[in-house]
Amino acid sequence: MIRQLGVSVRLTIVSVIVLGLIYPLAMTGLAQLLFPWQANGALVTQGGRVVGSAIIGERWTQARYFHGRPSAAGKDGYDPTSTGGTNLAPSSKKLLDATRAAIVALRNENPDATLPVPMDLVTSSASGIDPEISPEAAYYQAPRVAKARGLALASVNGVIARTIEGRTFGILGEPRVNVLRLNLALDASSASAGR
Amino acid sequence: MTLTGWLQALAFFAIVLALTKPLGLYMAAVFAGQRTWLSPVLVPVERLIYRLGGVREDEEMSWRVYAICVLVFSLVGLAYLFVLLRTQKWLPLNPQHFDNLAPDLAWNTAVSFTTNTNWQFYAGESTMSYLSQMAGLTWHNFVSAGAGIAIALAVIRGIVRSSAQTLGNFWVDLTRACLYLLLPVSMAFGLIFVWQGMPQNFNPYRDVTTLGGVTQAITGGPMASQEAIKEFGTNGGGFVNANSSSPNENPNPFSDFLELILIFAIGAGLTYTYGRMANDTRQGWAIFTAMALLFFAGFACTYASEAAGNPLVHRLGVLGPNLEGKEVRFGAAASALFATVTTDTSCGAVNAMHDSFTALGGLVPLVNMQLGEIVFGGVGSGLYGMLVFVVLTVFIAGLMVGRTPELLGKKIERREVQFAILAILVTPVLVLVPTAVAAITPMGLATLGNAGPHGFSEMLYAFSSTNANNGSAFAGLGPNRFYNLVTGVTMLFGRFAVIVPVLALAGSLAQKRPVAPGVGSFSTNSGIFVALLLGTILIVGALTFLPADALGPIVEHLLVLQGKTF
Numbered sequence: 001m002i003r004q005l006g007v008s009v010r011l012t013i014v015s016v017i018v019l020g021l022i023y024p025l026a027m028t029g030l031a032q033l034l035f036p037w038q039a040n041g042a043l044v045t046q047g048g049r050v051v052g053s054a055i056i057g058e059r060w061t062q063a064r065y066f067h068g069r070p071s072a073a074g075k076d077g078y079d080p081t082s083t084g085g086t087n088l089a090p091s092s093k094k095l096l097d098a099t100r101a102a103i104v105a106l107r108n109e110n111p112d113a114t115l116p117v118p119m120d121l122v123t124s125s126a127s128g129i130d131p132e133i134s135p136e137a138a139y140y141q142a143p144r145v146a147k148a149r150g151l152a153l154a155s156v157n158g159v160i161a162r163t164i165e166g167r168t169f170g171i172l173g174e175p176r177v178n179v180l181r182l183n184l185a186l187d188a189s190s191a192s193a194g195r
Numbered sequence: 196m197t198l199t200g201w202l203q204a205l206a207f208f209a210i211v212l213a214l215t216k217p218l219g220l221y222m223a224a225v226f227a228g229q230r231t232w233l234s235p236v237l238v239p240v241e242r243l244i245y246r247l248g249g250v251r252e253d254e255e256m257s258w259r260v261y262a263i264c265v266l267v268f269s270l271v272g273l274a275y276l277f278v279l280l281r282t283q284k285w286l287p288l289n290p291q292h293f294d295n296l297a298p299d300l301a302w303n304t305a306v307s308f309t310t311n312t313n314w315q316f317y318a319g320e321s322t323m324s325y326l327s328q329m330a331g332l333t334w335h336n337f338v339s340a341g342a343g344i345a346i347a348l349a350v351i352r353g354i355v356r357s358s359a360q361t362l363g364n365f366w367v368d369l370t371r372a373c374l375y376l377l378l379p380v381s382m383a384f385g386l387i388f389v390w391q392g393m394p395q396n397f398n399p400y401r402d403v404t405t406l407g408g409v410t411q412a413i414t415g416g417p418m419a420s421q422e423a424i425k426e427f428g429t430n431g432g433g434f435v436n437a438n439s440s441s442p443n444e445n446p447n448p449f450s451d452f453l454e455l456i457l458i459f460a461i462g463a464g465l466t467y468t469y470g471r472m473a474n475d476t477r478q479g480w481a482i483f484t485a486m487a488l489l490f491f492a493g494f495a496c497t498y499a500s501e502a503a504g505n506p507l508v509h510r511l512g513v514l515g516p517n518l519e520g521k522e523v524r525f526g527a528a529a530s531a532l533f534a535t536v537t538t539d540t541s542c543g544a545v546n547a548m549h550d551s552f553t554a555l556g557g558l559v560p561l562v563n564m565q566l567g568e569i570v571f572g573g574v575g576s577g578l579y580g581m582l583v584f585v586v587l588t589v590f591i592a593g594l595m596v597g598r599t600p601e602l603l604g605k606k607i608e609r610r611e612v613q614f615a616i617l618a619i620l621v622t623p624v625l626v627l628v629p630t631a632v633a634a635i636t637p638m639g640l641a642t643l644g645n646a647g648p649h650g651f652s653e654m655l656y657a658f659s660s661t662n663a664n665n666g667s668a669f670a671g672l673g674p675n676r677f678y679n680l681v682t683g684v685t686m687l688f689g690r691f692a693v694i695v696p697v698l699a700l701a702g703s704l705a706q707k708r709p710v711a712p713g714v715g716s717f718s719t720n721s722g723i724f725v726a727l728l729l730g731t732i733l734i735v736g737a738l739t740f741l742p743a744d745a746l747g748p749i750v751e752h753l754l755v756l757q758g759k760t761f
Binding site: 086 | 202203206244248249250260263264267268270271272275318320321329330331333334338366369370373381382385386389390391392393394395396398401403405407408409411412413415417419420421436437440441442443446447448449451504505507508512513515517518519520522523524525528529530545546547548550551552553554644645646647648652669670751754755759760761
């Protein structure tokens with residue numbers, strides 16, 4: 001027993017050094033060397049200013065930008081320091097009330113929308129920082145964004161079509177649109193249209 | 196359901212299938228001490244570790260000594276993590292200045308990571324210093340997985356050795372599992388994960404003003420290095436609260452696919468290792484086949500239910516799959532696949548919130564854990580859990596035909612069956628009793644996230660998950676002192692109250708001398724055996740848990756169909 005205890009303590013110390021310190025530190029060194037942009041949070045800039053992370057969803061309020069999904073992360077949503085979903089059950093009254101309210105809010109924000117209400121825009125994501133929406137959810141919001149920017153619907157739809165990412169290798173995951181990337185592309189195309 | 200959804204699952208399974216033989220052969224070589232292609236680099240490191248640790252490499256251990264080593268090593272690791280979490284405030288690498296964890300939470304977390312459960316009653320991004328994450332949790336991810344693999348090897352040796360008193364050396368098995376298997380694969384996949392977008396830094400959180408004009412904190416930490424071993428060691432403890440649903444831990448469908456493969460890889464490979472060591476690879480493939488059938492049954496049920504969606508939401512005029520608590524990039528198919536895989540094994544990582552799954556979609560993860568996570572299973576624990584069912588199956592088959600049951604020529608007698616039953620009885624005791632207690636005490640009911648039958652499901656899920664060392668949750672259930680303490684106990688006994696009888700069973704089998712198979716011998720590598728094995732698993736599971744499951748997900752499903760809400 002005593003001998004096993006001695007070996008346990010000594011192996012714990014050795015393995016904490018190898019697996020708990022050297023391994024993550026070496027990985028950090030390699031990551032910073034090989035993939036510094038990803039390793040540091042995939043920060044995205046516009047005009048030299050950091051405006052967010054390419055992989056983290058943001059909270060959008062202005063009509064001229066596409067909006068993401070409802071979020072349960074933090075008080076106002078999209079708080080990366082408080083990630084998670086609503087954890088509401090399929091039979092939950094609260095879930096159905098929240099979904100009903102989200103549908104009403106979405107319809108009010110998008111009075112000119114002609115497409116059916118997309119499921120992802122009225123349900124909360126798992127992480128609360130889902131960076132993406134479905135292509136249907138982007139097209140649904142296009143009339144509002146076009147109106148707010150004074151653009152033709154067709155040109156906004158064109159930006160969406162160029163931003164859609166398909167399934168990886170044709171089968172993995174779902175087709176989607178990164179909201180930040182879409183809005184940046186929109187800003188870029190608005191700027192070039194205004195020139 | 197869509198064709199692409201199924202193709203995704205089939206592609207995943209095809210890769211796991213292709214990996215099974217090479218990985219199984221590699222593990223068989225590593226644990227036999229044979230040279231592998233990594234030996235030139237790792238043998239000197241291995242020798243150094245033995246010297247520093249005071250390990251005698253050629254020492255062989257009886258099952259009792261082997262079990263004592265497992266228990267003492269786990270106890271030391273538990274105490275170490277408890278102290279680390281209680282002192283992290285005063286230690287380096289804590290840029291967000293997180294406080295020490297409260298004693299009951301530190302206990303729960305220390306037990307959770309020691310037992311390879313990774314049940315989390317805390318949110319990593321607002322609780323854990325970077326040092327606690329890497330030197331505490333990442334380290335436990337390695338060694339608790341390594342210990343599980345070591346035990347599986349000991350059990351295989353018990354079955355295949357003849358007239359032997361020993362099962363191997365725990366320290367050597369543990370070291371080899373970490374050094375030759377877990378570490379190199381984690382390094383390779385950790386880097387792929389960074390390439391795919393996962394952070395790997397020690398930066399403090401950074402406030403940025405977003406394009407939309409609001410302030411947002413960008414979090415950081417050594418995430419990718421933890422993510423790789425979190426999946427490969429079927430640990431499942433998230434760096435952040437949202438676990439693998441967070442884009443930080445799972446940025447895209449490709450990273451998701453790789454995580455899934457990592458979760459199944461070792462469990463699948465060990466079936467081949469077993470067959471190889473038994474000199475009859477069909478033994479391994481028979482077990483693999485039983486596991487594969489259970490996997491596809493679970494996936495089909497979850498996927499069908501999630502793709503069909505929530506009828507109550509459909510009534511509001513929005514159609515489509517159930518996307519509450521799911522990420523757009525994964526959708527119904529990849530989320531259902533992940534939920535199935537993570538509960539087939541003892542992983543417990545999630546890429547979607549199981550609490551918000553449809554009633555039947557959430558039933559599958561629950562049942563998977565109640566069956567003991569024997570579908571490829573936790574690294575090591577999946578195989579030894581399945582081998583317990585194999586022993587039980589040959590015993591029942593022997594009773595049916597009135598012959599002495601045999602496994603690989605060894606007679607299964609009273610002692611072996613007693614140990615097998617003891618290991619199997621742990622699960623109902625540790626799941627049903629605490630759930631019943633929680634359901635009638637104010638502290639058990641105080642932190643439920645949902646009302647009605649789903650609230651009961653949350654309690655049942657919590658104890659199913661902690662007993663099975665899974666770690667996924669119906670996360671609406673919040674922590675309090677009751678759950679911190681009681682789930683700590685169920686995790687501890689769920690791990691070690693199974694390991695000890697399983698090692699005793701192996702020790703007992705090792706002493707036997709196999710007899711040549713006769714005409715009446717029941718082969719354990721045939722299709723009939725696979726069917727009997729599945730029947731045993733399902734009957735034991737159904738008899739034990741169907742009444743409880745009926746009170747939770749099943750009644751919820753029926754009430755949702757009637758339009759009832761809570």
